[in-house]
Structure formats: structure tokens, C-alpha cells
Amino acid sequence: MLRRPVKITKEIVSEIPRRYFFVTANLEVDAQSLIQQIEKGINEEGNKNYKSNVFAKMTGWKYFLNSKEFLMPLLHILNKYDELAVKHTGFKRYYNLSHAWGYKEGTSEYTFRHDHEPAVISGALFLNKHPQQLYFHQIDQTVDCFPGSFVLFSSFLEHNSLPFRNIHAEPRYGISFNLTQRNAEV
Numbered sequence: 001m002l003r004r005p006v007k008i009t010k011e012i013v014s015e016i017p018r019r020y021f022f023v024t025a026n027l028e029v030d031a032q033s034l035i036q037q038i039e040k041g042i043n044e045e046g047n048k049n050y051k052s053n054v055f056a057k058m059t060g061w062k063y064f065l066n067s068k069e070f071l072m073p074l075l076h077i078l079n080k081y082d083e084l085a086v087k088h089t090g091f092k093r094y095y096n097l098s099h100a101w102g103y104k105e106g107t108s109e110y111t112f113r114h115d116h117e118p119a120v121i122s123g124a125l126f127l128n129k130h131p132q133q134l135y136f137h138q139i140d141q142t143v144d145c146f147p148g149s150f151v152l153f154s155s156f157l158e159h160n161s162l163p164f165r166n167i168h169a170e171p172r173y174g175i176s177f178n179l180t181q182r183n184a185e186v
Contacts, residue, residue, distance in 0.1 A: 020154035022136065024143060027073045031127040031147040034069055035173045038102035038127075048101070056109035056171075064100035064175055073125070074100075074177070077150060095120055100177035105132065107167045113137065113160040119178035123152040130172040132164040145172055 041059030042049060048058040064070045074097075098119065105111070111134075116122040124134060126145040134143040134151065136159045143151045153159075155178065164172070 018156070020139070020157055021152075022139060022141060022154070022157065023152040025077055025150045025152070027077060027125065027148045027150050029073050029125065029127065029148050030069050031173075034067070034102070034125075034127050034175065037064070037067060037069070038104055038173055038175075041102055042104055053112040053114040054103045054105070055112060056103055056105040058103045059101050061099045061101050063102060064177070065097060067100075070100060070125070070175055071097075073148075073150075074123075077123075077152060095179040096182055098178050098180040100175060102173070102175045104171045104173055105161065105164070106171040107169065108163045108165060109171075110163040111159075111161045113158055115158050116155040116178050118180070119155040120181045121152065121179040122155040122177065123150065124174055124176045125150050127173040127175070128170065130164075130170070131166075132161050132172050134159055134161050145174070 038059060041047060041063045042057040044060070046060040048054070048060060050056070050058075052058060103111075110132075124143070126143075126149045127147055128145070129147065130145040132145060134145070136142070136153070136157050138157055143149065161172075
């Protein structure tokens with residue numbers, strides 16, 4: 001059998017601008033209750049301690065999917081910004097909360113640079129005051145960490161936190177989550 005060489009007729013390697021959204025907010029949350037849930041989850045079987053982009057202690061990926069203390073504030077922010085999400089993603093309430101996990105980042109722990117694709121919408125809720133910030137590279141934005149600070153963003157945006165080197169500081173607690181597209185058209 002003869003093999004015919006492939007004749008490439010066009011090859012383009014380039015970049016295009018991409019629409020995104022990035023929303024910060026402040027929520028009333030029961031931070032102490034959520035921190036207690038994280039402490040419990042990082043000690044349970046199925047935890048993801050040091051096994052993900054979070055180089056720290058972490059609950060399982062779906063740990064907070066049934067937590068009323070987490071879901072109630074999340075529903076408030078999603079209801080308030082649903083119109084924004086539709087405007088920027090093209091999805092009209094056709095998403096599911098697929099993952100929601102808690103983490104505890106202590107001294108010298110951090111989050112590697114990463115994104116949350118293939119999710120559509122992602123977010124993070126911070127539960128305590130901490131000088132370690134979450135940094136979004138492509139848009140040069142930072143999010144400060146204090147009880148109830150919240151960020152909702154396009155899942156393809158890369159972000160990370162740098163190691164915090166103060167051995168006397170309390171750990172940083174937070175909950176991150178992903179919303180994925182359901183199979184439906186707008």
C-alpha cells in the first residue's frame with residue numbers, strides 16, 4: 001500500500017480576544033460553620049490533600065454540594081448575577097453545580113496556576129481574613145481574602161495563589177466550585 005504524503009494547505013497559529021466575566025462580591029456567610037465543615041472534610045476518607053492544584057489540605061471535590069450553609073449564599077449570588085452569566089456565556093440557567101470543595105492553606109502552601117475548564121462558571125468564597133490573594137493572570141486582577149469575599153469568573157481564566165511564608169499566620173480557608181453546562185440550547 002502506497003502512502004501519500006500529507007499536503008498541508010493552510011496552518012494558522014494565532015490568538016484571538018475572548019469574552020470573559022469576572023465579578024467580586026461580599027456575602028454574609030456562617031464562616032465558622034463552613035470552616036468546621038472543611039476541618040472535618042480534610043480528615044475524611046476521599047479527601048484530596050496535596051493531590052490537586054491546591055497544594056494544601058482539601059476536601060473531596062463534591063464535599064459541599066449538599067451543604068445548606070454554602071448553598072444558600074451561593075444561590076443568592078447566582079440569582080443576582082444570573083443575567084450577567086447569560087450575557088457573557090450564552091447560557092440561560094442551563095448549568096449545574098458539579099463540584100464544590102473546601103481547602104485549608106497553611107504556611108508555605110498555595111494553589112498552582114490553573115483554570116477550571118471544561119466548567120463554564122467557577123467561583124471561590126473566602127472564609128477568613130488572610131493576606132494571601134488569589135491572582136488572575138490574563139486580566140491582572142487580585143481578590144482579597146476576608147470572610148464573605150467572593151469571586152465568580154469565566155472558568156478558563158487562569159489563577160493561583162503564591163506560598164505565604166508567615167509561620168505565625170492562621171491558615172486561609174475557602175470553598176471553590178464549578179458550574180457545568182447542561183445539554184440545552186438558549
